[in-house]
Amino acid sequence: MKKHLILLAGLLLAFTPPSREPVSKEMAAAAQTFVNSLDAEQRKLAVFPFDSEERFDWHYIPRKRNGLPLKQMNPQQQKAAMALLKTTLSEQGYEKVTSIIDLENVLRVVENRPPNDTYRDPENYSFSVFGDVSNKTPWGWRIDGHHLSLHFSSLTGKVIGMTPTFLGSNPGIVRADVPQKGRQILKQEEALALALVNSLNSDQLARALISETCPNDIVTTHTRKASIEKMEGISFPQLTSSQQKTFLSLLETYLNNYHVTLKNQQMDKLKKVGLDKLVFAWAGDRQVGFGPGKGQYYRIQGPTLLIEYDNSQNNANHVHSVVRDLTNDFGEDMLAEHYKTQHK
Template sequence: MSELTSAFLGTLSAAQKADAQLTYADSARSDWHFTPRERKGLPLKKMSPAQRKAAMAMLQLVLSDEGYRKANAIIDLENVLRVVESRPPNDTYRDPENFSFLVFGEPGTGPWGWRVEGHHLSLHFSLIDGEMTYTPSFMGSNPGKVLADVPQKGKVVLQEEQELAFKLLHTLKPDQLGIAVIKDKAPYEMVTANARKASLDKMEGITMADLSADQKQAFTSLIMAYLRRYHVTLKNQQWQSLEKAGLDQIHFAWMGDREPLIGEGHGHYYRIHGPTFLIEFDNTQNGGNHIHSVVRDLTNDFGEDLLRLHYQKSH
């Protein structure tokens, strides 16, 4: 990661580097969002082909092949929105080149990190004392399923994240549903949205401990749909952390439609909430065809816990 990030920075002019690199202590590191907006960093549109290749190599390293395909598909959905919303080809609001890379600190020296961010994609990586974190990690999809008559028609970028959740929901017996379904109507947005620190008052829903063996397997498969987005080392690291905190304490909570009524329903929401981590999935906008999903670490987003330990050791 240090080598690839240094290589990317080495391709940049002085002016580009001023946009692409800040100190690790800069407040922009935790200022994140998944909507179209002006954001710090160097966007793809201001990079040469070689610079883009170097930037995307950073992303390809930390994601699995599956995760990398999803990230590129999310970027490509900007082209779909241009057509659906009748925007011109040079529109800058729905723009597949408006995804920015931003490095914090010096690669390989002390705490450092980087992010890539644009509409419906916000991925953050922190490296502290040889350890790496990847949260908050947001992937969204608008449309959830491409219905328009475009080359991407029928595409469902976050298919597993939706289908495996319904599969788990449909395995629950009536008494289990009474615990798992906490509201009949889904919220219009993820509860934690783009908060600096993810926090919920309590864990709700049904626990892994209260599921049958087959249901536990379905629940595990759903969690893995998120962890498989990342390099196998990061995936295994996160799973081991969940095991250490206690898998039986992980809750599954549901709100809204109990069938995927694409573009015609009121939408649905679920969350996976454990002692140390949180996953939220919301598909309520556009009649249930506009997905937001996020993975949060309740103690270590932006490497917060690792940074605290680093400073304790250093001082």
Template structure:
């Protein structure tokens, strides 16, 4: 990851480095969102070919092949939205080149550093502290969730597996289990964690625990969790799985809100979350008549690697460095 970041930085001129590079302590790091908006940093539109290649290689090295393909497909959906919303080719609201890169700290040094890629429906954050890499918050969205119009991307469902397996798990439950799992008949308009620096308002664990599931249901639940973690490089995936196992897989909850039957593009909004002592995963498909998906992975102990950074700086200060 550091090699890829350094390679990207070497492609930049002085003014571009000023735009891209910020101190790790800059609060800009926590000002993140997944809506279409102007963003600080250097976006793909203002890069030359070698810079774009180097920037996207930063993304490629921290994701799995499947995860990187999702990133490319989400970017490509901006072209679909231009057609869907009858926007001109030079439109800047739905722009596949409006994805910006920022680097915090110096990846060539031994001190903690981080970087992010962000644009509409993508917000990726990576922080390295003493060899440990945090990869959350990590947001991916899809609009349309299911491409229905007559374009080359017709039929595409970038986050379809996450939707389908959520329903598969829900439909595996008995009537009594569903009473515990389904928290509300109406889905929320948005994921609860939104773009908060720290997750708040979800302190109460609700739904059905893995411990209360049958062996077959547990396997589906584990596959659903793996769908999200499989987006990332295998080292990061294994790091997160080890953390989940240490905290106890049986302590993971599954909760649902909204329609219990998948009716793609027909206004049947639905939401689910996976939550435990260390992790929060949210899926929401409610907006645009339930054809607009938001998903996020949050590490409740390691977002932005804040706790490790506090520990690092405390030790450095104690040592007089």
């Protein structure tokens, strides 16, 4: 366990401010460095054709994964893999990701597992590269593991896909007597949502509350294509100016995990469709009340975006959250347009 704590601490401290290169160029250079660092056998595990179905096979539970896990990399290769991750995230996002990985050490202690246990394993996070980074054809990459799944796609020098993005936290708040005690990785995701739902008057809550029962997981789970049967909740224009400010702060909490260029891409897309098209929906027992330690589910939904948050398992101390682009998960919408144009 000590080895893993040292590894994660080193990765956290290794964060460096992004250069002035475009994020797509940084990402490509980092991916190429990572691939070049691998031997032939490692490449067989890590590199897939871009059109492989493997690109869409993701999950957030502990399971056997394809790709090249951190445990099968030497320290230099691990450094290259994490450098690739850094190119796509903000400092805040990178810290959340490495903290999520480190929670595997907490679960080993809480569940009385041995130090070499492979079910709760901070080195069982796999990196995969799809396609040839060195040419102008589409390519992408992924990191996938327990409570963590990030996907990025690139085409003609531009990042065209940055979702699905899954971040989870078990425990939501670390209460065990371990070095991480008191840590709450997804704190703002809970605090801002609670502030918003508790600010609603009775008429507003009647619109926002879609169920008195909190689901035990995000609705879309790990599906290839995210879909919610219907858009429910209170719309952005139906909020007061103060509530709208809280709503936007909550939305930005998720987008701020990305590199600023990618955040702005997504925000510009939302503004183009119209922020007034966004709705906020909540599920939970109003008789029990809405607060920490009580089952809670919410989502932000619009024509192009879906954010889900669920904290119901383990006595409401086990968080799942996801960002989905309803038109462009895995970069598929922009890829379809590209292929259509190329065909012409």
